[in-house]
Amino acid sequence: MQNSKIRNMEELASVSGISRPTLSKYFNDPDSVRASTRKKIEAALETYDYRPNIYAMNQNRRLTKNIGIVVPYLADPFFAEIARVIEDLVIEGGFRPILLSSHGNSEQEIENLDSLQSIRPAGVLMAPLGRNSDIAAAERFCAEVPTVLFDNSIGDLGEAFFGLDxxxxxxxxxxxxxxxxxxxxxxxxxxxxxxxxxxxxxxxxxxxxxxxxxxxxxxxxxxxxxxxxxxxxxxxxxxxxxxxxxxxxxxxxxxxxxxxxxxxxxxxxxxxxxxxxxxxxxxxxxxxxxxxxxxxxxxxxQDYAAIATKSVEAILSLIESGERAKSRVTTLFSGKLIERVSA
Amino acid sequence: MQNSKIRNMEELASVSGISRPTLSKYFNDPDSVRASTRKKIEAALETYDYRPNIYAMNQNRRLTKNIGIVVPYLADPFFAEIARVIEDLVIEGGFRPILLSSHGNSEQEIENLDSLQSIRPAGVLMAPLGRNSDIAAAERFCAEVPTVLFDNSIGDLGEAFFGLDxxxxxxxxxxxxxxxxxxxxxxxxxxxxxxxxxxxxxxxxxxxxxxxxxxxxxxxxxxxxxxxxxxxxxxxxxxxxxxxxxxxxxxxxxxxxxxxxxxxxxxxxxxxxxxxxxxxxxxxxxxxxxxxxxxxxxxxxQDYAAIATKSVEAILSLIESGERAKSRVTTLFSGKLIERVSA
DNA sequence: GCCAAAATTTTACGCGCGTAAATTATTTGT
DNA sequence: ACAAATAATTTACGCGCGTAAAATTTTGGC
Missing domain, CATH: 3.40.50.2300 (Response regulator)
Structure with a gap:
């Protein structure tokens, strides 16, 4: 198993026989190195417990692998559920979700955006509070960070919007x-x-x-x-x-x-x-x-699986393209009647 | 307001007339610099929009200002509520909460601990899944990171436990x-x-x-x-x-x-x-x-305000002391009967 | 078995900040 | 006003990794 622990890539390079820049490439995208090299690296990883320092990585990368998720009120199981689906999709896309709740409070919402901005996320998925949102602050944020809105829209904020019809x-x-x-x-x-x-x-x-x-x-x-x-x-x-x-x-x-x-x-x-x-x-x-x-x-x-899926797809493709959306697209999904006994 | 933006501490040092190491001290603890110096810095901060790079900070600090919060199931409003209270207390204590939900899944719980370990948190507050938790993995984690358990306990894991009697x-x-x-x-x-x-x-x-x-x-x-x-x-x-x-x-x-x-x-x-x-x-x-x-x-x-407060106090004092708990203390709070009409 | 293309290694620099030690400036007490 | 205590500055180094360019090795096709 894990024998001696390794502190940095340099050490991993010496024990694996692979150069540090190649290791760096590997950690950014395992498929970007030759299969034989990948095997060697993964073999070394099995015996030596090592993971790259996330802070050093993010400091130097142009773009982090973080995606912020901001919901208005996490104690509402509806948002908890949609956040969970989004989190999974974000991870699947190779990113790291950072979930923040505004707790129904506009000041908290701004703090969340502030806090996100300081970690330089690659993109943000946000369900805004709505009426109480500080629109000017949100606009400033969206100008800096590619943002996709879901659940509800504020003006024409963000690169795209996915919600209910x-x-x-x-x-x-x-x-x-x-x-x-x-x-x-x-x-x-x-x-x-x-x-x-x-x-x-x-x-x-x-x-x-x-x-x-x-x-x-x-x-x-x-x-x-x-x-x-x-x-x-x-x-x-x-x-x-x-x-x-x-x-x-x-x-x-x-x-x-x-x-x-x-x-x-x-x-x-x-x-x-x-x-x-x-x-x-x-x-x-x-x-x-x-x-x-x-x-x-x-x-x-509400088809929140669809909302979640499309929102994540949108932010991922925005990130991949490295550009901003040419025009803000609004996508509305249909609701489906659920007949139970109350009416 | 924000005129030209400033990219790093070096530039802030030159425009504020304060040396970079002093600025560094200020950002780590504003009260650690002379009042007159603090005023100058804060004046500069008003005109120049600047915030330290969080990655560079955390890379070099012995201990980050992050505190992880792990709950078993965030879609349960009970955990959402207690998490919210804990988040607020953590922020109040000058730390940065990182909230993660295990979604009722033991693999997710381990992933959460893994993910936390890679950000080197100063401490972690955790409500474990329980029976399904991977105890060996959790033990390994607790050996590395000061951890306080709440809501439910696993063996004698963690530095302390706060829950219900x-x-x-x-x-x-x-x-x-x-x-x-x-x-x-x-x-x-x-x-x-x-x-x-x-x-x-x-x-x-x-x-x-x-x-x-x-x-x-x-x-x-x-x-x-x-x-x-x-x-x-x-x-x-x-x-x-x-x-x-x-x-x-x-x-x-x-x-x-x-x-x-x-x-x-x-x-x-x-x-x-x-x-x-x-x-x-x-x-x-x-x-x-x-x-x-x-x-x-x-x-x-359940008196979850008490559980939250005591748990946060415990982890903060552990962090402050820089030591591990001498013995694991279990604190149980009393429940209070809420008489409604169903019984 | 040769060659062009692709992958890897080497070398070197930079990111933004923490931090330690030595020096200098400022404040405090008397 | 002076010495002692405190705070700030200067200087210097390191953290762990990204990344670019040039040199080298490996690969795949024929």
Whole structure:
């Protein structure tokens, strides 16, 4: 096994009989050296435990092998999941993911960008906070570092954007709800932190009007990322003050819906589809917990595997080309209706 | 504002009139230079945008300012929350947190340790996977890097351990359940990944026997980290095959309980306390979602702020001392009963 | 078995900063 | 105002690796 440890490439060079520059080449890309050489190196690596000093490497390389991943709120399992997929793809691409959460806080988001900038990443994948983001700071960052946005977009920031087609996905579930029962009221935060939320509101209104129906909004207060709490408290209030004049509620996202379901339960309203139920509740996103709510939540699934895959592909090809995108491409994926028992 | 940018300390030295070694001292500890010097440096920093190259710094420092944080499963909001608190404390302590998730996978856990070792962290805070952890690899890591364990312990690995007093916390909720209704059956995974789970099982048995009652276990299959799913499927099975001969179920953790609640709901069993309810269900951990289940989950809260604070304090003092712990100290915190409506 | 092409080695320099020792300047106490 | 203590500067070296250019070796094709 690991006999004596080796401290640097120089020493590895002497014990392996391969010159240091060739070793350097090998570590940057094992396939760039001759097969016979590669074998010798790998044989030496088996007996001598050695790995290049990552700091010395990155100091001298034009570009590091780091890719930053910034998400707005990691305690949200949705972002935890998408971050995990992205991490794996980044590793697969031969890069090193650096995951940072903004914890729903714009100052933290800037700090994250600052912190990333100091490690000179080859590229960054970022899901911005949205409304609260410091746009000027983000712009400055994007000018320095190739950045691909996902989940939600800010202006025309970044080289590309991958997200959800909110008009399609909200349209789908609104039509589904209308076809299977009463038209839905839209339950949302009054001043959401997230641009997607505005798009969903507009998509709801647009779809309802297209169907010849009158859109109705229930807008609740709250400006934190504790969506369940906001949905719960807003839901309690909406139910108790009889703001609902339909038996169908479409929540702007699943986390709000989870809170709303808790409120409905507390008020003794049975949620589900059919004559014996008081209320239908639907969400949006297919949150990891949506299938375990009571009752299981009807929602629209985001194809986050697609979002993750395409985002990573985009940043990798940007890095490989060494250039900036000629034009900012926006790619929107469709949502898929997930019919469960809540609506 | 930022006029011309400065590329290295040398240039900052010339424009600020302060020598480079002094600047180096300043960046390592601003308070180590004279106040007048500090002022001059900070004035220069205002006009010239400069930050030291982190790679060059870390290459030459004996010890980096990095602290690794390894959690078993970041998509679990419990770990996301505790990681967030730890991150903040680490930053407050003047260090740089590097957060890594093992995604419930032992190979990933080793990769994380490997990856951390290559950045030569000053210390590491780690919540190990447990049963699946590669103990030999972890031991080798701990021999190299000062490591403090939290949440769950493996053997006597690491310099210290901070976790929950499962005997106390399970004892508390078992007694509560017995005092307010029928004695609970214990619902858990047959072969949990997590040592805490075994401790909880034993704590349940011990407490029941102390109370002169017969412990009963419902053990469900599953060896992934999808606890809700396992709880749901196991719960469905347990209910349908009539394994319950008490109306009270204590789940080994809240995520299992969330799944179990979904199963109970699907089977039409009303969960709550009182004559009109079919079942009482309690959990353990006070998971962030526990207050939004239907009905809200009675559980035991872990004091994760305390666990986080003490763990960070421990690693910081270890780093400061530059030594290894003389003996491995285990600190267990008490859980606190959270009475909600599910039991 | 020869030659051009490709891979490797040699040589040499630089990256940006940490750090140690010796020297010089500044502050502090009296 | 002076000596002692403290801080800053100068000088010099090293960290581990990237990388470029030139010299050398190996490879593959015919």
């Amino acid at each position: 909110n008009l399609q996905s909200i349209g789908t579930i609104v039509k589904y709800l209308c076809n299977t029962g009463e038209a839905p009221v839209f339950f949302e935060m009054r001043t959401p932190t997230n641009p997607n939320a505005y798009k969903r509101r507009n998509a709801y209104i647009e779809t309802m009007e297209k169907l010849g129906l009158t859109p109705q909004l229930i807008q609740v207060d709250g400006d934190t990322w504790e969506f369940e709490k906001i949905g719960y408290e807003g839901g309690l209030d909406a139910i108790r003050t009889r703001q609902l004049n339909t038996n169908t509620v479409l929540c702007s996202n699943d986390r709000l819906a989870i809170g709303f379901l808790a409120a409905a339960y507390e008020c003794g309203l049975r949620v589900g589809r059919g004559p014996s139920y008081a209320l239908r509740v639907a969400g949006h996103d297919d949150h990891p917990y949506a299938r375990f709510t009571c009752p299981p939540l009807t929602t629209v699934a | 499962n005997l106390q916390s399970i004892g508390t909720i078992v007694k509560y359940l017995c005092n307010t209704g029928e004695a609970p059956v214990f619902f858990e995974m047959r072969t949990p990944t997590n040592p805490n789970a075994y401790k909880r099982r034993n704590a349940y048995i011990e407490t029941m026997e102390k109370l002169g009652l017969t412990p009963q276990l419902i053990q469900v299959d599953g060896d992934t980290w999808e606890f809700e799913k396992i709880g749901y499927e196991g719960g469905l099975d347990a209910i349908r095959t009539r394994q319950l001969n008490t109306n009270t179920v204590l789940c080994s953790n809240d995520r299992l309980a969330i799944g179990f609640l979904a199963a109970a709901y699907e089977c039409g069993l009303r969960v709550g306390r009182g004559p009109s309810y079919a079942l009482r269900v309690a959990g353990h951990d006070d998971h962030p979602y526990a207050r939004f289940t239907c009905p809200p989950l009675t559980t035991v809260a």
